[in-house]
Amino acid sequence: MKGITPVIAIILLLLITVAMVGFALVWFQRFVSATGSQTEQNLQTQLDQQSKLISIVNINNAGGAKSIVSVKDIGTRNIALTEIAIFVDSSRADVDSVAGCTDAGGTRVTTIATGATIDCTLDTLCSSGSRLKITAPGNFDETICP
Numbered sequence: 001m002k003g004i005t006p007v008i009a010i011i012l013l014l015l016i017t018v019a020m021v022g023f024a025l026v027w028f029q030r031f032v033s034a035t036g037s038q039t040e041q042n043l044q045t046q047l048d049q050q051s052k053l054i055s056i057v058n059i060n061n062a063g064g065a066k067s068i069v070s071v072k073d074i075g076t077r078n079i080a081l082t083e084i085a086i087f088v089d090s091s092r093a094d095v096d097s098v099a100g101c102t103d104a105g106g107t108r109v110t111t112i113a114t115g116a117t118i119d120c121t122l123d124t125l126c127s128s129g130s131r132l133k134i135t136a137p138g139n140f141d142e143t144i145c146p
Contacts, residue, residue, distance in 0.1 A: 056142070057072050059132060061127075084135060087134075088124055090131075104116075126145035
């Protein structure tokens with residue numbers, strides 16, 4: 001009988017070890033899976049943002065108290081107007097609520113299509129020497145107002 005007790009003890013220790021290794025393996029697989037999918041989602045979001053690029057094409061101050069800024073989408077994705085911000089000398093300049101932004105045909109738009117240029121009427125004047133800056137998810141462009 002004395003020889004059976006060490007055998008049972010070894011078997012119990014092996015079973016406990018196998019159970020702990022199995023638990024650790026399942027936990028590690030779930031952790032890696034969750035981290036991998038979150039990393040993939042974050043990478044996709046960053047790639048999406050980096051493909052939304054803008055460029056200032058022209059500034060027209062002929063309207064008097066308001067400036068018209070021509071903005072072109074030079075990226076590979078459409079950009080919603082809510083994703084861009086316009087600044088004149090570091091102060092936020094909003095798009096005029098009446099005139100808004102229009103495409104080449106004069107139709108009011110809410111997005112800038114890839115490769116398209118739109119004209120946005122600002123609620124302020126970009127006076128001569130002022131710095132105009134437009135930010136998009138992937139970049140920004142700035143210039144000096146004429």
